[in-house]
Amino acid sequence: MDLGEYFRFFLALAFVLVLIAGLAALLRRSGFGERLAATPSSAGPRRLSLVEVRPLDAKHKLILVRRDDREHLVLLGATSDLLIESDIPAPPVRPAAAASPVQPGGSADTVGTQNLVTRLAGKLRRQTP
Secondary structure, X not given: OOHHHHHHHHHHHHXXXXXXXXXXXXXXXXXXXHHHOOOOOOOOOOOEEEEEEEEOOXXXXXXXXXXXXXXXXXXXXXXXXXXXXXXXXXXXXXXXXOOOOXXXXXXXXXXXXXXXXXXXXXXXXXXXX
């Protein structure tokens, strides 16, 4: 092997490393950076979390977002987003082991959420042609 072959090897290695770094920067910029991070919670405790997502129809979703000790209800659509309710006091977070099992009939909170989703779905169906 002469010096020219070593030079081509290191040039090819540098090219591949630049491609990998460019792809990582592109993925991080497009929003996949959190999923690829080795320690996502290294910056401290998370203040924002997605509590629940309910699809209403093919184009609309109802999401509940928790920020600190408040929750916000947002309707996401194909062309627009709508804040339905803001500053809902969040219930205290219970550990998964201490959570009580769900009753077959459903609790009043579950029934209330289902009624809200049903009412919103009915309004959306009446509004869309």
